[in-house]
Every structure is written in structure tokens, then in C-alpha cells.
Amino acid sequence: MQYALLVTGDPYQSKACHSALRFIKSALEHPTAQITGVFFYQDAVQIGNSLTQPPRDEVNLLAAWQSLSEEHGVPLYLCIAAAVRRGILSKDEATRYEATQFNLAPQFQLEGLGTLVELMNSTNKVIQFR
Amino acid sequence: MKNTLIHLSSDPFSNLACKEGLDLALVLATFEQAVDLCISGPALSILSNKQNPNSIHGKNLNKLLDGLEFYDIENVFIERQQALAIPQLSWQGIQTLETQQWQQLFGQYQQVFRF
Numbered sequence: 001m002q003y004a005l006l007v008t009g010d011p012y013q014s015k016a017c018h019s020a021l022r023f024i025k026s027a028l029e030h031p032t033a034q035i036t037g038v039f040f041y042q043d044a045v046q047i048g049n050s051l052t053q054p055p056r057d058e059v060n061l062l063a064a065w066q067s068l069s070e071e072h073g074v075p076l077y078l079c080i081a082a083a084v085r086r087g088i089l090s091k092d093e094a095t096r097y098e099a100t101q102f103n104l105a106p107q108f109q110l111e112g113l114g115t116l117v118e119l120m121n122s123t124n125k126v127i128q129f130r
Numbered sequence: 131m132k133n134t135l136i137h138l139s140s141d142p143f144s145n146l147a148c149k150e151g152l153d154l155a156l157v158l159a160t161f162e163q164a165v166d167l168c169i170s171g172p173a174l175s176i177l178s179n180k181q182n183p184n185s186i187h188g189k190n191l192n193k194l195l196d197g198l199e200f201y202d203i204e205n206v207f208i209e210r211q212q213a214l215a216i217p218q219l220s221w222q223g224i225q226t227l228e229t230q231q232w233q234q235l236f237g238q239y240q241q242v243f244r245f
Contacts, residue, residue, distance in 0.1 A: 006243060
């Protein structure tokens with residue numbers, strides 16, 4: 001079974017990003033399960049801010065997502081419109097908006113909602129975490 | 131191609147959820163995907179055309195509704211029982227479902243996303 005995830009819940013006001021991560025880790029233990037990608041939308045895009053500094057005695061959610069993506073090759077997409085609106089900029093977007101800084105975390109890519117539509121059509125099931 | 135239901139349930143002036151849910155519906159339609167909308171709870175207020183928000187209040191999403199037909203989004207469902215509680219509903223493009231039909235609605239789609 002192929003799964004793609006649509007994560008929409010704020011990483012600080014909800015457990016959406018945490019639950020999605022746990023789902024993927026469980027799914028990857030099953031040999032037949034495949035994760036085709038994770039699309040972050042709405043306030044969930046804040047997960048891709050590389051400047052976040054969680055307290056040392058709390059889970060580093062960004063690092064957890066990054067290592068999951070690195071180890072298992074799971075693509076992590078942030079909706080570009082939702083991300084730019086919230087100040088998550090890649091180097092290219094910083095240039096486009098004439099910003100002096102960029103903060104998109106490694107392993108994350110900014111993509112349009114069209115990428116989510118492609119994921120929907122190439123995957124058996126899309127699950128929303130909100 | 132999958133058929134998708136976008137369920138709007140958040141207050142349109144409290145956060146961006148309704149706006150971003152509608153954005154997803156429009157993108158799906160632009161990519162010629164089958165997409166319907168259903169509206170419940172605080173989101174029902176987008177059906178009132180007696181809104182006059184300024185830029186601080188947020189976007190007037192009611193105005194977006196008239197454009198849905200140009201995207202071939204033809205089905206916008208609400209539940210009759212909820213509509214009764216809000217007398218100022220005024221947008222004409224809605225289809226009103228009885229409670230049982232409303233409950234069955236969610237099983238008729240391969241994907242349901244809630245905003």
C-alpha cells in the first residue's frame with residue numbers, strides 16, 4: 001500500500017506533525033508499505049523553519065523529520081504559498097522577494113499545490129493530519 | 131482520478147483554514163480533478179452575502195463562491211439542520227441535505243480533507 005500524507009496542523013498548537021511522524025515510522029516497519037511523500041500545508045509549513053531552537057529537554061521535531069527523510073528517502077514538500085506567507089523562504093524565494101535571509105530547512109522543498117494533486121493521483125491513499 | 135470532498139468547518143475570520151481549503155479546492159479543479167465542497171459549523175458564515183470585511187478582518191470569501199462554477203465546482207453541500215440555525219444564509223448555489231444524506235456524504239468520496 002502506498003501512502004502520502006497531508007499535514008495541516010500547526011507544529012506548536014497541535015500534534016499533527018508528531019502523529020504523522022509516528023504514522024510513517026510505523027508504516028515503514030511493514031514491508032509492503034511505501035510512503036510516496038509528505039505535503040505540509042496551512043500552519044504545518046512552520047516545520048520547515050531551520051531557525052527554530054527547541055528547548056534541549058524536548059523533542060527536536062524538525063531534526064526528526066529531516067533524519068526520517070534522509071534515512072528513508074521520503075520527500076518532504078512545503079506548500080510554497082503557505083510557506084512564503086509565513087516567512088519560510090528558500091534561497092530562490094528570498095532572491096525573488098528581495099529578502100536578505102532565507103531559512104528553509106535542508107530536506108524540505110517548496111512546491112505548489114499541483115505537487116499535492118500529483119501525489120494524490122500517484123498514491124493509493126492520502127491521509128490528512130490536522 | 132480521485133473524487134475529493136473538501137469540508138470547510140472553521141470560522142472564516144478566525145484563521146486561514148477556510149481560505150486555504152478553498153484554495154486547495156480551486157487548484158484541484160484547475161487540474162481537472164473531481165471536487166465537491168461541504169460546509170458546516172462556523173464556516174457556514176461564508177454563505178452570508180451581508181459581509182463587508184476590511185483588510186484587517188480578512189478576505190471576503192463569500193465573493194469567491196460565485197466563481198466556483200467557472201472552475202466546474204458544482205456541488206456545495208450543507209446539512210439542513212445546521213442551516214436552520216443560521217437564518218441569514220443567502221448564497222444560492224448550495225444543496226441542502228437531510229441529516230442522513232449528510233452523514234452518508236463522507237463515504238462517497240475517495241478523499242475527504244477538512245479545513
